[in-house]
Amino acid sequence: MTLSLANIVYLLQGTLWTVALALLGFAGGGALGLAVALMRVSRFAVLRLAAGTWIQVVQGIPLPVLIFLSYFGLGVTGFDVPALIAVALSIAINSSAFLGDTWRGCIQAVAKTQWEAADSLALNGLQRMVDVVLPQALRLAIPSTIGFSVQIIKNTSYAVVIGFIELTQSGKIINNALYEPFLIFSIVGLIYFMLCSPLSNASRRLEARLRARGA
Amino acid sequence: MTLHAIAPASTAEPAQATPMVRFNDVHKSFGIVEVLKGISFAVGRGEVVCLIGRSGSGKSTALRCINGLERITTGSIDVCGHAVTPDGKADLHAVRKRVGIVFQSYNLFPHLTVEQNITLAPRRVKKTAPTEARALAADVLAKVGLSDKIASYPEQLSGGQQQRVAIARALAMQPEVMLFDEVTSALDPELTGEVLKVMEDLARGGMTMVLVTHEMAFASRVADKIIFMHKGRVHETGPRDLLSRPETPELRQFVGTGL
Amino acid sequence: MNYQFDFSFLWDPDNAYWRDILHGTWLTVQLTVLAIVLGFALGAACAIGSTSRIPSLRRAIAVYVEIIRNTPLLVQVFWLFFGLASLGFKFSAFSAAVLALTINIAAYTSEIIRSGIESVRKGQIEAAESLGLSRMQLLFDVVLPPAIERVLPSLAGQFVLMMLATSIMAQISTEELMAAASRIQSETFRGFEIYIVVAVVYLALAMALRLSFAFLAWAAFPRRRRLGTPV
Ligand SMILES: Nc1ncnc2c1ncn2[C@@H]1O[C@H](COP(=O)(O)OP(=O)(O)O)[C@@H](O)[C@H]1O
Ligand SMILES: [Mg+2]
Numbered sequence: 001m002t003l004s005l006a007n008i009v010y011l012l013q014g015t016l017w018t019v020a021l022a023l024l025g026f027a028g029g030g031a032l033g034l035a036v037a038l039m040r041v042s043r044f045a046v047l048r049l050a051a052g053t054w055i056q057v058v059q060g061i062p063l064p065v066l067i068f069l070s071y072f073g074l075g076v077t078g079f080d081v082p083a084l085i086a087v088a089l090s091i092a093i094n095s096s097a098f099l100g101d102t103w104r105g106c107i108q109a110v111a112k113t114q115w116e117a118a119d120s121l122a123l124n125g126l127q128r129m130v131d132v133v134l135p136q137a138l139r140l141a142i143p144s145t146i147g148f149s150v151q152i153i154k155n156t157s158y159a160v161v162i163g164f165i166e167l168t169q170s171g172k173i174i175n176n177a178l179y180e181p182f183l184i185f186s187i188v189g190l191i192y193f194m195l196c197s198p199l200s201n202a203s204r205r206l207e208a209r210l211r212a213r214g215a
Numbered sequence: 216m217t218l219h220a221i222a223p224a225s226t227a228e229p230a231q232a233t234p235m236v237r238f239n240d241v242h243k244s245f246g247i248v249e250v251l252k253g254i255s256f257a258v259g260r261g262e263v264v265c266l267i268g269r270s271g272s273g274k275s276t277a278l279r280c281i282n283g284l285e286r287i288t289t290g291s292i293d294v295c296g297h298a299v300t301p302d303g304k305a306d307l308h309a310v311r312k313r314v315g316i317v318f319q320s321y322n323l324f325p326h327l328t329v330e331q332n333i334t335l336a337p338r339r340v341k342k343t344a345p346t347e348a349r350a351l352a353a354d355v356l357a358k359v360g361l362s363d364k365i366a367s368y369p370e371q372l373s374g375g376q377q378q379r380v381a382i383a384r385a386l387a388m389q390p391e392v393m394l395f396d397e398v399t400s401a402l403d404p405e406l407t408g409e410v411l412k413v414m415e416d417l418a419r420g421g422m423t424m425v426l427v428t429h430e431m432a433f434a435s436r437v438a439d440k441i442i443f444m445h446k447g448r449v450h451e452t453g454p455r456d457l458l459s460r461p462e463t464p465e466l467r468q469f470v471g472t473g474l
Numbered sequence: 475m476n477y478q479f480d481f482s483f484l485w486d487p488d489n490a491y492w493r494d495i496l497h498g499t500w501l502t503v504q505l506t507v508l509a510i511v512l513g514f515a516l517g518a519a520c521a522i523g524s525t526s527r528i529p530s531l532r533r534a535i536a537v538y539v540e541i542i543r544n545t546p547l548l549v550q551v552f553w554l555f556f557g558l559a560s561l562g563f564k565f566s567a568f569s570a571a572v573l574a575l576t577i578n579i580a581a582y583t584s585e586i587i588r589s590g591i592e593s594v595r596k597g598q599i600e601a602a603e604s605l606g607l608s609r610m611q612l613l614f615d616v617v618l619p620p621a622i623e624r625v626l627p628s629l630a631g632q633f634v635l636m637m638l639a640t641s642i643m644a645q646i647s648t649e650e651l652m653a654a655a656s657r658i659q660s661e662t663f664r665g666f667e668i669y670i671v672v673a674v675v676y677l678a679l680a681m682a683l684r685l686s687f688a689f690l691a692w693a694a695f696p697r698r699r700r701l702g703t704p705v
Binding site: 071175192196 | 524540543544546547548549550552553556557559560634638639641642644645654655658665666669670672673676677679680681690
């Protein structure tokens, strides 16, 4: 049997779900990650400790385990959890730890003198962060954040562990019927490559530009 | 011609006249920019030759051509009986075994101790036995006055000490010629003295040396020959008192401004 | 919600599930160690190759690295495992897992080591050349040691990520920790509990791996021992 048009459409549907998962994961992970980063540089030791622990713990648990934990964990509340929610939540949690950690680095990389300048202008802590530090940290954070978005796209493939039909799972399903693994997984791989490669390249270019300007 | 075949020039001439390094109309270009525009000079055994000149006049490039760090474009350089030619291949390994070089930026290997920095090349290149290499290291370190730093890492040393270790590292290969490229330029003024003293001791000990330097007092005291380079050419040459009686206006101006 | 946690299945007298977890953990450790050792070797070779003077070799390595870094491990695993099987190659799930992990981690390792190599200052290479060291001696004595020392933290981080990623090998029925968890779940229906246990095991493994690397750095790089982390 050979690949039919219907198969291709099926794969493209899977691709849409992959993109949707990645966007959800990125949005959730970004929001959570910002909170983690801000807690990590907070004045309060408890918050710093909590965020640090979060980063350490989440970075030590495989994403598939997080997915099962979300799935069964949300299940114990009595709801019937859609797989989409369990996966998106897990990716958000996972991403929050990695993004939180890199963003913390970016915030701290903003020159000390900028913090002091803000203080001398009598800005309060919130104004200092929002008006002075974060805009500068953002510039530093863009390359690595785009780089991590590649990671998020690849991570969505872990949704197969609970049978969510995104790109990889669609490939697997078609392969079960056609048994043309090289062909099918090459196409699947190519689609991922087309999603990820532009982001990787952009990240690398911006990184180089940032470094050139910093040097 | 026939006479030559019977008695080679090298044995017929006195030792002093056998150059250790001889530039024969050397040209060197980086891309389309010609940096050395036909250089010729010779360095005899035991001679100390100082290259001076403005920044960008081609001193470092000339020095680096001697051991093949830069490949010459045309001409040739005779080094310790080996020919360095534009093809870049010829005898480079043999030349490098006989020629030591010390850089402005020390370039010690940061992950190795002082002793390991010194013994690396003898052990790898000359296959010297470890115990012998260690004895050699102790010996050259004593020469530069740093016996107590044998187990230190480079970053634990001052700039002057690092530069003396770099000299010791080159000496451990028992070179016939030593090259120095502005070895005190990166040092704080109070540290240059200790390095210059080591170099002066070496010169007095009969080492053949070619050095690029801005230390005019040192050149006037130690050099057997001073070569003033200007715009990629040897502009004026003379003995160590050259600087007190410059002939060309360019050298006069160079001496006048100090640098 | 008043969910009653129940971990008693772990030491159920008929079916001591803790043994299965231990066994799965052991397989995860084996997968990880094998893939790290093989992946490091292949990655270092690629990093060295990417500094070679042969353009086609550099190009081939760059393409390999780009493909691996821009596709998910899981797709690489399926491609290899089902693909090779379709050609009639008989691979155990374990060997296929090791192979896929090695190919995957080597690409990341190669990039990391290459960045370390590029950070070695040109002057040190010139110094080594001037001392008469051959290209190979220069590479192994002068370039690689400080390069690897510098990127060791990134390498350790990447290896931890890879260890966590072994958890998807259950997808090709490698009998590692996740596969054990999945089987226990289907027999006991204590999904939440079993994955909490598994999460704790992975956390412990991640910590152990990080500690091992810290120790390795300490043992392999005497300068660290004496002076602390290099700048
Ligand atoms: N690797 C290189 N590539 C291109 N130009 C170079 C290179 N090295 C030196 N130059 C140029 O060659 C000229 C001579 O440089 P150099 O020999 O370093 O001078 P000096 O040591 O007398 O200051 C300078 O104009 C310099 O810019
Ligand atoms: Mg110079």
